[in-house]
Amino acid sequence: xxxxxxxxxxxxxxxxxxxxxxxxxxxxxxxxxxxxxxxxxxxxxxxxxxxxxxxxxxxxxxxxxxxxxxxxxxxxxxxxxxxxxxxxxxxxxxxxxxxxxxxxxxxxxxxxxxxxxxxxxxxxxxxxxxxxxxxxxxxxxxxxxxxxxxxxxxxxxxxxxxxxxxxxxxxxxxxxxxxxxxxxxxxxxxxxxxxxxxxxxxxxxxxxxxxxxxxxxxxxxxxxxxxxxxxxxxxxxxxxxxxxxxxxxxxxxxxxxxxxxxxxxxxxxxxxxxxxxxxxxxxxxxxxxxxxxxxxxxxxxxxxxxxxxxxxxxxxxx
Amino acid sequence: xxxxxxxxxxxxxxxxxxxxxxxxxxxxxxxxxxxxxxxxxxxxxxxxxxxxxxxxxxxxxxxxxxxxxxxxxxxxxxxxxxxxxxxxxxxxxxxxxxxxxxxxxxxxxxxxxxxxxxxxxxxxxxxxxxxxxxxxxxxxxxxxxxxxxxxxxxxxxxxxxxxxxxxxxxxxxxxxxxxxxxxxxxxxxxxxxxxxxxxxxxxxxxxxxxxxxxxxxxxxxxxxxxxxxxxxxxxxxxxxxxxxxxx
Numbered sequence: 001x002x003x004x005x006x007x008x009x010x011x012x013x014x015x016x017x018x019x020x021x022x023x024x025x026x027x028x029x030x031x032x033x034x035x036x037x038x039x040x041x042x043x044x045x046x047x048x049x050x051x052x053x054x055x056x057x058x059x060x061x062x063x064x065x066x067x068x069x070x071x072x073x074x075x076x077x078x079x080x081x082x083x084x085x086x087x088x089x090x091x092x093x094x095x096x097x098x099x100x101x102x103x104x105x106x107x108x109x110x111x112x113x114x115x116x117x118x119x120x121x122x123x124x125x126x127x128x129x130x131x132x133x134x135x136x137x138x139x140x141x142x143x144x145x146x147x148x149x150x151x152x153x154x155x156x157x158x159x160x161x162x163x164x165x166x167x168x169x170x171x172x173x174x175x176x177x178x179x180x181x182x183x184x185x186x187x188x189x190x191x192x193x194x195x196x197x198x199x200x201x202x203x204x205x206x207x208x209x210x211x212x213x214x215x216x217x218x219x220x221x222x223x224x225x226x227x228x229x230x231x232x233x234x235x236x237x238x239x240x241x242x243x244x245x246x247x248x249x250x251x252x253x254x255x256x257x258x259x260x261x262x263x264x265x266x267x268x269x270x271x272x273x274x275x276x277x278x279x280x281x282x283x284x285x286x287x288x289x290x291x292x293x294x295x296x297x298x299x300x301x302x303x304x305x306x307x308x309x310x311x312x313x314x315x316x317x318x
Numbered sequence: 319x320x321x322x323x324x325x326x327x328x329x330x331x332x333x334x335x336x337x338x339x340x341x342x343x344x345x346x347x348x349x350x351x352x353x354x355x356x357x358x359x360x361x362x363x364x365x366x367x368x369x370x371x372x373x374x375x376x377x378x379x380x381x382x383x384x385x386x387x388x389x390x391x392x393x394x395x396x397x398x399x400x401x402x403x404x405x406x407x408x409x410x411x412x413x414x415x416x417x418x419x420x421x422x423x424x425x426x427x428x429x430x431x432x433x434x435x436x437x438x439x440x441x442x443x444x445x446x447x448x449x450x451x452x453x454x455x456x457x458x459x460x461x462x463x464x465x466x467x468x469x470x471x472x473x474x475x476x477x478x479x480x481x482x483x484x485x486x487x488x489x490x491x492x493x494x495x496x497x498x499x500x501x502x503x504x505x506x507x508x509x510x511x512x513x514x515x516x517x518x519x520x521x522x523x524x525x526x527x528x529x530x531x532x533x534x535x536x537x538x539x540x541x542x543x544x545x546x547x548x549x550x551x552x553x554x555x556x557x558x559x560x561x562x563x564x565x
Contacts, residue, residue, distance in 0.1 A: 010475070067481075071454065095475045099457040102410075102442045106449035111527035112411070114440050130536065132331040132437055136344065139532040140408070179454040180485040183470070188478025200564065206332070224565065236496030242478070249474050257564050264331075278562060280555065281541065287335075292538030296558060298551050299543065308552035316556070316565065 001032040001087040001121065006077065007050055008092045009038070010068065011185065014046045017092040021152050022053040023160025025090060028121050029055075032087065034163060037080060037170075039073055041066035047167045055165040058084075060172045070100035071178040078107060079172045086147050088125070093151035095249075105149035111142040114151040133266040134289035154248075155271060191243035193227050200226025200257045203246055203273070206233040207262015207283060207302055214239050216306055217261060223313040224257065231269045247272035261302045265290025282306075319373040319464060319487075321364040322421055323396065324431035324443065326354040327379060327387035331436050342530045344437075353387040356432020360493050362500040363462060364430050365395040371464055374398075378421060380413050381405055385516070392511035393503040399516040404523065408438060408530060412523035414446035419521040426488060428469070433458050433492040441492075448490035455490040456483055460497050 003025040007018040025034035036054040105112035118128030202221040258276035281294035291297040334348030377391040388399040406412040434441035448455035461472035
């Protein structure tokens with residue numbers, strides 16, 4: 001198979017998902033090639049890094065490509081693919097990748113599957129992906145086609161071999177002015193507590209039910225010498241400030257203890273806390289995906305377990 | 319400003335999720351359906367824009383059983399609804415295709431949708447509609463300002479970062495959860511909704527690009543489970559924390 005991987009970078013950093021997608025491409029390509037595409041203003045450093053893992057790296061450079069723009073990405077990729085027909089295009093399932101991939105797939109008339117965690121090419125193209133925020137999984141067969149587009153979940157295809165390929169300048173320039181214009185990047189909000197520095201995090205999720213219950217988590221956190229953080233629903237509801245959000249779109253934390261209370265464990269969240277030294281999860285749903293990443297799990301009601309824990313800690317502290 | 323909102327009637331991931339006996343679909347028993355959470359933010363955003371700038375909000379739903387969600391949107395403040403009574407299952411392309419067809423005679427400045435559905439998590443329909451209509455688009459939007467003929471939006475990136483972009487209307491925007499605080503449906507709203515129109519548009523999708531081979535519970539469970547009543551598990555937790563020198 002001829003497999004193209006659209007590399008992702010932002011603010012002078014190559015996203016490691018780019019290499020992970022090349023790992024996948026190298027296992028699937030058979031007699032074919034793994035070919036990275038890097039789009040930007042000055043892509044030499046990224047191209048060199050990508051070439052370690054790709055048979056070919058295509059550079060597409062222009063001043064107007066300095067910052068990601070979905071219209072220009074699709075425009076230059078369509079030009080590249082007009083003369084270099086891909087069997088499969090891999091794109092990162094990130095904020096930008098998941099944004100332009102459906103648009104590209106539609107323009108290529110290519111079947112599309114997003115947030116893919118497994119690919120099988122023995123009989124046509126089959127993929128595995130999660131549903132219901134990780135609670136269910138499905139294997140899908142994509143309709144036979146000349147080209148397929150997949151977006152790939154980060155952190156799945158970490159193992160790979162080197163390819164040491166060549167870098168080529170595609171000589172492609174955007175053919176139009178985009179309707180959408182990039183204005184600026186906005187830095188993360190800085191709050192009073194930096195949760196990435198905490199040894200102990202008491203994290204709350206949807207199961208905390210109401211803003212008035214946040215106090216309970218605060219009490220426990222104080223007894224453990226830690227801080228309170230939250231998953232997306234808690235932040236969306238305004239029960240904790242944005243800088244307390246753990247997950248891909250928030251903070252990545254690695255405390256000594258991560259106590260997850262009423263957090264189901266959507267992938268978004270898990271990627272932000274899975275490397276914590278000790279993870280203990282309390283959730284009333286025995287099938288909650290959080291138990292897949294926790295070291296210890298308790299199927300139970302946080303409003304029964306936490307007060308008991310608080311009482312016992314108070315006794316110890318005298 | 320005339321706004322079309324795409325709202326999905328979708329099962330709640332917090333309800334009971336089981337695989338049906340065919341091994342290829344979700345067992346509908348135990349599922350609780352409601353408006354897709356992300357779309358709740360989209361309809362709220364549309365109504366807020368309308369309240370400030372005027373115009374019309376039209377909500378579009380796909381599926382033979384989507385009436386409850388459409389009525390909810392009408393009760394929240396949408397002006398009228400378009401129901402496309404087609405069950406497109408898992409294929410986002412089909413969903414986008416029937417939406418494109420059903421709205422072709424509508425006069426709109428903006429299509430708003432949630433960035434993904436809470437059941438399938440595809441995050442495709444909004445952008446596919448943009449592609450089929452050749453419209454500018456932005457996804458994962460957490461802040462939206464209407465300017466003269468333009469939208470200025472903040473998109474969520476990774477690690478707490480955002481990017482600000484502008485796009486001309488007409489365009490397609492998908493919103494991230496948390497962009498606003500969706501209102502509750504009032505009794506007055508429900509009464510008013512009864513007088514609002516719901517038009518059915520029958521369109522058949524032409525393409526199917528996906529076929530479900532299998533559905534199953536993901537192979538997880540690595541946590542050591544602690545059992546007992548609340549007091550017992552709390553005691554065991556204390557011991558674990560003591561062993562690790564955490565207390």
